[in-house]
Amino acid sequence: MAHAEVGDDVYGEDPTVLALEERVASLFGKEAALFTPTGSMANVLAVRSLVGVGQEVLCESSAHIARAELGAHAAFIGLTMRTWTAARGALDLAAIESMLAPDLGPFFVPTKAVSVENTHNVGGGAVASMVDLLALRSFADTAGIGVHLDGARIWNAHVATGLSLSEYGGIADVLAVCLSKGLGAPVGSLVVGSRAAMEEARVWRKRMGGGMRQVGVLAAAGLHALEHNLDRLADDHANAQLLATACDVDPAQVDTNIVAVDVPDAPAVVAAAREHGVLIGAVGPRTARLVTHLDVSRDQAQTAATVLTKVLTGIR
């Protein structure tokens, strides 16, 4: 990062940012990419490329775009959302088909896109099935609507399934991907899609206050993360299996690096684990969320597993 060559990225003159954008676009088989400070901004820019004011995007009811972006898509784009609900955030093509609303002029809100989250955060890091994704792609093509992929953790899906990033790129018109999660970069996400969409997204990024100047220092961290930290996500997945077993969660329900644990009182479990030096989160009153990542070694995962078994035995 300290040695990154930089320039003014608002003018498209930061060589390190340009290198990162080119690298990520090519990984997903797309024409272009755009660096953003956060995954949330990347999602807003990505969805905006498909859906406009007074139009709708369909997504799962616990999707990050629906629950955890503070209404940004409504506030900045003026779109509406309708949702389906499925175990572990899965794609439900039958529900999507039944919700599709054609453009009827001055009547119903027209459906312009479907958004899929892969892996699914609140769904416990669940990987979307490629069979379902391909079926969605062909449905969307027939219906004339777009597909947005919230790929904040698409890297984990890629490592878990062995499917290439370009196969995931192929099912979506536009993706949002994060470097700052399991890949370990301190900051940074990208929107990935067609050149025309990225040119528009560049304007909207500036409009939203996300045009950054000599930001190559951060892009350098992203390039390092892609170079060094992608394959090692498999270690995080193995550590998550260890934690699942310790918490009495079926390891078959843990696809990647997130373990969702049903508990009677999630905040109490979080507090008790913290007292023993294990930091976990609560994503609902009765759901604790464990995440393994670059900064958790196998030994630390073992320690966390021992602590969590004790804490859960006391609380359950």
Ligand SMILES: Cc1ncc(COP(=O)(O)O)c(C=O)c1O
């Ligand atoms: C699935 C998903 N999408 C998007 C984001 C947003 O990323 P950021 O925190 O960088 O805004 C997150 C963050 O946790 C996420 O889990």
